[in-house]
Amino acid sequence: MSPDLLHPDYFTAGVAEADPEIAAAIGDELARQREVVELIASENIVSRAVLEVQGSVLTNKTVEGYPGARYHGGAVNVDVVERLAIARAGALFGCRFANVQPHSGSQANQAVFQALLRPGDAVLGMALTAGGHLSHGASFNISGRHFAASHYGVRRQDGRIDYDALARQARETRPKLIVAGGSSYPPAIDFFRFREIADSVGAYLLVDMAHFAGLVAGGAHPSPFPHAHVVTTTTYKSLRGARGGLILTDDEALIRRLDRAIFPGVQGSPALHAMAAKAVCLGEALKPEFRAYAAQVLANARALAATLLDAGTDVVSGGTDTPIVLIDLRRQGLKGDAASDALERAGITCNKNAVPFDTEKPAVTSGLRFGSSAATTRGFGAAEFRFVGAKIAQVLDGLARDPEANGACEAAVFAEIRELTARFPIYQGV
Ligand code: DSN
Numbered sequence: 001m002s003p004d005l006l007h008p009d010y011f012t013a014g015v016a017e018a019d020p021e022i023a024a025a026i027g028d029e030l031a032r033q034r035e036v037v038e039l040i041a042s043e044n045i046v047s048r049a050v051l052e053v054q055g056s057v058l059t060n061k062t063v064e065g066y067p068g069a070r071y072h073g074g075a076v077n078v079d080v081v082e083r084l085a086i087a088r089a090g091a092l093f094g095c096r097f098a099n100v101q102p103h104s105g106s107q108a109n110q111a112v113f114q115a116l117l118r119p120g121d122a123v124l125g126m127a128l129t130a131g132g133h134l135s136h137g138a139s140f141n142i143s144g145r146h147f148a149a150s151h152y153g154v155r156r157q158d159g160r161i162d163y164d165a166l167a168r169q170a171r172e173t174r175p176k177l178i179v180a181g182g183s184s185y186p187p188a189i190d191f192f193r194f195r196e197i198a199d200s201v202g203a204y205l206l207v208d209m210a211h212f213a214g215l216v217a218g219g220a221h222p223s224p225f226p227h228a229h230v231v232t233t234t235t236y237k238s239l240r241g242a243r244g245g246l247i248l249t250d251d252e253a254l255i256r257r258l259d260r261a262i263f264p265g266v267q268g269s270p271a272l273h274a275m276a277a278k279a280v281c282l283g284e285a286l287k288p289e290f291r292a293y294a295a296q297v298l299a300n301a302r303a304l305a306a307t308l309l310d311a312g313t314d315v316v317s318g319g320t321d322t323p324i325v326l327i328d329l330r331r332q333g334l335k336g337d338a339a340s341d342a343l344e345r346a347g348i349t350c351n352k353n354a355v356p357f358d359t360e361k362p363a364v365t366s367g368l369r370f371g372s373s374a375a376t377t378r379g380f381g382a383a384e385f386r387f388v389g390a391k392i393a394q395v396l397d398g399l400a401r402d403p404e405a406n407g408a409c410e411a412a413v414f415a416e417i418r419e420l421t422a423r424f425p426i427y428q429g430v
Contacts, residue, residue: 241281
């Protein structure tokens with residue numbers, strides 16, 4: 001082999017040797033993940049097996065199409081992977097069909113829109129400010145640019161969906177597709193009622209369960225089946241796995257349309273290393289321990305919500321039935337961006353988030369969103385979540401009193417957080 005084509009250690013050198021700058025950033029990120037309390041609701045801490053599979057030689061493989069019907073050769077092993085992922089997704093969620101190729105939840109949703117609708121068709125999804133997601137018809141997203149999207153909100157008094165108002169809105173807007181689910185709606189969704197409303201106007205019902213899929217898998221949350229025509233999810237939040245998405249359905253005619261919508265509709269080759277890692281995480285979620293994990297994620301989110309409520313925080317919808325806890329900072333006179341930055345300085349990572357009827361810009365917001373999935377994975381129970389809730393309240397109270405003088409409080413809390421996380425190590429020996 002010509003020395004000009006490859007550097008001599010191409011097949012043998014690890015990243016520390018081959019690219020010290022990137023290796024240093026990864027090392028710093030591991031250190032950060034070890035020492036902070038991760039409360040970003042769309043994150044989790046994957047198993048060593050999932051990490052290993054995502055760094056496997058499957059990253060080299062390109063295929064298009066589906067198992068047994070590929071456009072590229074050499075697919076025998078990835079056909080095994082994809083068939084296993086499909087079978088595990090069906091077994092886990094109790095549905096007949098799955099597409100495991102979506103690169104993300106947004107692309108899964110995009111494919112559902114492409115499969116079930118024609119450009120310009122009416123859709124009805126939850127408003128972003130009420131807890132919906134960009135890919136449910138937001139005006140600046142492809143789902144809102146190519147389709148006639150209307151949005152439902154939540155009641156001002158309790159932050160919950162008003163199903164009677166939703167039914168009226170569906171009668172007025174005559175959607176072809178109604179989307180339930182979102183990215184910051186803590187209460188359980190009444191899937192039965194959504195399907196009744198969809199049926200009353202002849203619409204398909206899509207449930208995007210990205211944030212609570214792990215709870216559904218572990219029996220800690222009602223399943224959207226048999227009510228939804230189609231269910232989408234990501235695999236990296238409460239499901240605790242690889243980055244990517246899934247599309248699920250019980251309808252054979254629909255899965256044929258959904259498969260064509262993913263490929264060749266919105267994607268080319270799937271990311272096979274991620275697909276295999278999805279299969280691994282689905283296999284993990286089929287194990288009995290995952291039921292205990294899911295129950296603990298919910299118990300921990302509720303412990304966090306109760307602690308914040310006791311501390312006088314405005315918890316949107318009064319609690320949670322999912323891993324998500326959303327707080328409204330307006331009563332304290334705080335903004336989401338400043339509050340999120342203060343908590344990060346105190347070793348608690350979360351995200352600023354719009355709350356219902358928010359008038360702040362998306363880059364500012366009046367709220368914070370917390371999720372219990374990642375810290376539960378590292379072993380936190382309700383006691384640790386109560387402790388973290390008290391620390392959040394302490395930092396936010398200090399920030400509201402005097403932002404300039406809050407540095408000492410943030411530093412003191414970070415010291416306590418370091419002590420806490422040191423008791424719950426992750427990735428020992430990595
Ligand atoms: N949908 C985004 C979120 O909820 O944070 C990313 O998954």
